Amino acid sequence: xxxxxxxxxxxxxSGVRFLEEVSAKTAGVSRLxxxxxxxxxxxxxxxxxxxxxxxxxxxAMIRAGMKEQALRSNxxxxxxxxxxxxxxxxxxxxxxxxxxxxxxxxxxxxxxxxSTPPGFARVFVGQVETFxxxxxLGLTARHYLRHFILRLPRxxxxxxxxxxxxxxxxxxxxIRQRKQLHAILSRAEELEKVS
Amino acid sequence: xxxxxYYPGCSMDGSGRAYGESLIPVCEKLGLNLAEIDDWNxxxxxxxxxxxxxxxxxxxxxxxxxxxxxxTDGEPLVAACSACYLNLAKADNYMxxxxxxxxxxxxxxxxxxxxxxxxxVEIRHLLEVIMNDVGLDQVRANVVKPLAGLRVAPYxxxxxxxxxxxxxxxxxERPDDLDQLLAALGADVVDFPLKTECCGGHMTQIAPxxxxxxIRRLVDEAEHHLADMMVTVCxxxxxxxxxxxxxxxxxxxxxxxxxxxxxTQLMGVAFGLDPxxxxxGRELTDARPALKKIGKEAQxxxxxxxxxxxxxxxxxxxxxxxxxxxxxAAAETPAEVAR
Ligand code: SF4
Ligand code: SF4
Ligand code: SF4
Ligand code: SF4
Numbered sequence: 001x002x003x004x005x006x007x008x009x010x011x012x013x014s015g016v017r018f019l020e021e022v023s024a025k026t027a028g029v030s031r032l033x034x035x036x037x038x039x040x041x042x043x044x045x046x047x048x049x050x051x052x053x054x055x056x057x058x059x060a061m062i063r064a065g066m067k068e069q070a071l072r073s074n075x076x077x078x079x080x081x082x083x084x085x086x087x088x089x090x091x092x093x094x095x096x097x098x099x100x101x102x103x104x105x106x107x108x109x110x111x112x113x114x115s116t117p118p119g120f121a122r123v124f125v126g127q128v129e130t131f132x133x134x135x136x137l138g139l140t141a142r143h144y145l146r147h148f149i150l151r152l153p154r155x156x157x158x159x160x161x162x163x164x165x166x167x168x169x170x171x172x173x174x175i176r177q178r179k180q181l182h183a184i185l186s187r188a189e190e191l192e193k194v195s
Numbered sequence: 196x197x198x199x200x201y202y203p204g205c206s207m208d209g210s211g212r213a214y215g216e217s218l219i220p221v222c223e224k225l226g227l228n229l230a231e232i233d234d235w236n237x238x239x240x241x242x243x244x245x246x247x248x249x250x251x252x253x254x255x256x257x258x259x260x261x262x263x264x265x266x267t268d269g270e271p272l273v274a275a276c277s278a279c280y281l282n283l284a285k286a287d288n289y290m291x292x293x294x295x296x297x298x299x300x301x302x303x304x305x306x307x308x309x310x311x312x313x314x315x316v317e318i319r320h321l322l323e324v325i326m327n328d329v330g331l332d333q334v335r336a337n338v339v340k341p342l343a344g345l346r347v348a349p350y351x352x353x354x355x356x357x358x359x360x361x362x363x364x365x366x367x368e369r370p371d372d373l374d375q376l377l378a379a380l381g382a383d384v385v386d387f388p389l390k391t392e393c394c395g396g397h398m399t400q401i402a403p404x405x406x407x408x409x410i411r412r413l414v415d416e417a418e419h420h421l422a423d424m425m426v427t428v429c430x431x432x433x434x435x436x437x438x439x440x441x442x443x444x445x446x447x448x449x450x451x452x453x454x455x456x457x458x459t460q461l462m463g464v465a466f467g468l469d470p471x472x473x474x475x476g477r478e479l480t481d482a483r484p485a486l487k488k489i490g491k492e493a494q495x496x497x498x499x500x501x502x503x504x505x506x507x508x509x510x511x512x513x514x515x516x517x518x519x520x521x522x523x524a525a526a527e528t529p530a531e532v533a534r
Contacts, residue, residue, distance in 0.1 A: 025248055026248075027244065027248060027252065027285065027289040027293065027296060028285075028288065028289040028292040028293055028296075029292055029293060046392065046393055046409060047405065050402070050405050076245075077401070077402070078402065078405065080353075080393045080395050080396050080398055080405075080409070081241050081353070081354065081393075081396060082353040082357070082392070082393035083353055083354065083357035083358040084353070084357070084368075084393075086357065086358045087357050087358055087359070087367045087368070096358070097244075100241075100244040100245045101248070103245035103246075104244075104245055104246055104247060104248065107245070107246060114402075116401050116402070117401040117402070118246075120242070120397065120400050120401050121242040121243075121245050121246050122246070124240065124242040124243070125239075125242060125243055125246050125247075128236070128237045128239060128243065128254065132236040132237065133205050133236065133237045134205045134237045134240065135205075136205075136206070136209050136210055140400075143400060148403070151403065151442075154441070154442050154445055155442070157441060158438050158439070158441055158442070158479065161438070161479045162210065162438060162479070165476070165477040165478075165479070166212060166477065167209060167210045167211075167212055167477060168209065168210070169208070169209045173205070173208075175234050175235070175236050176234045177234055177307075180307035180308070180309075181236055181254075181257065181307065183306040183307045184253050184254075184257055184303050184304055184306050184307040184309070185250045185253060185254065185303070186306070187253075187302065187303040187305075187306035188247075188249040188250040188252075188253035188254075188299070188300070188303035189247065189249070189250050191249050191299050191302060191303060192247050192248060192249040192250065
């Protein structure tokens, strides 16, 4: 897929269209269009200091149709899913779920600046698809070798500690009905593509 | 014995082994019969939903479909990992809330010969089952070795009390359920202000600076409240605070040694079960020295010293007059002087 280099001139309804796109890809009913820009979310957020945009700003950008900027923001990646904002939002916006949606869209369009978070998610998902279970040792090893080579010396005592306390599985667990799981996941992936 | 279906989740026989080992015998004592559902798969943690929606929910729903099939008589499905619990509960709710998602998930499940009607399985977290179905009286009746003298900081983390799709919690920000349970075991319970703050979850993996800072806040605060240990309900919180404490100490040049154990481990100890069998000793920051305090003359509960908050560089704040002590503290951080 070719990603447009310049954003198209702001059509009147491009904001609505992007907002609808985000809502359509969110698990529950996002209620994103109900946001009243009160800022409660940003004020409740433990990660706000590390975010390019507070959740409130991000939602304003979505409404303005600033797709490219919204998908390049590090905000969704800094969201730790603590749900503080979600229980406080006066409008019941599914903020954390919208963050997941934006991560997925940024992944699709390869529009993220730091490849560490999507890289981690990819390896994780790959394992689950293969084994039906996550496998901490394989996950951590692959992820650290690719993204955090320099952290390895610090990690070694921890890994050894976990190992000697019987907390690391040397081999992945595999579920029995992996074929069935693959069938389910590939059908779901096809459905996701047609939307 | 009341029967419950049980979804262990991947960490239960890996990094969260102490949780898995301790909760089974503790539940037996409490008359809860946990039947593990057959051939369950990983729930996708917080990773899968950030990649692709329908597969992420189909993955969770496979477990729900298996649970629905294994029900003999309306038993709830119990998870002990907060992230697993929330994933299961969210899938169940969102399949209802967005029928389109529900349909899609079922078309996908059909490829594997499965089906799930949202709402057909009741999803619960172990702590909530113990509080509401078993009750504190029953818990107290099982205590043979009260945890007197042990000062504990109850740490719930975020995903159990929030967003609470099934409305099971009276208070989402400062619930005291875990406090009550630990008090029923005879422990000296700290009123821990950060009890539902996030430990950062996967941040230690993807943005270590952010993750380690969140862990630092929690451990620091527990220490200021003179807690002997923190107590958790989630394997991910446990591994973050336990296993990454070393890296956190290296990052911030601190020397924290704050053990963190699962609430079921302490229940087991209080019920007179062998601590080793309860997985005590599997934690990287050893909890055993603190456990030796049990039954010893409790020190007069010293009130916590006022936490020494680090001066926070805030680029956006207006310049304000400062107290002298603040000014000296700030002068030590070059970032503050520069602003
Ligand atoms: S708290 Fe809710 S309504 Fe307020 S800005 Fe955030 S999303 Fe919008
Ligand atoms: S859920 Fe995400 S956006 Fe909301 S407060 Fe927590 S970290 Fe911030
Ligand atoms: S949340 Fe963690 S432990 Fe629970 S099933 Fe998912 S990956 Fe496994
Ligand atoms: S506190 Fe951390 S590990 Fe625990 S539920 Fe929240 S994000 Fe997950």
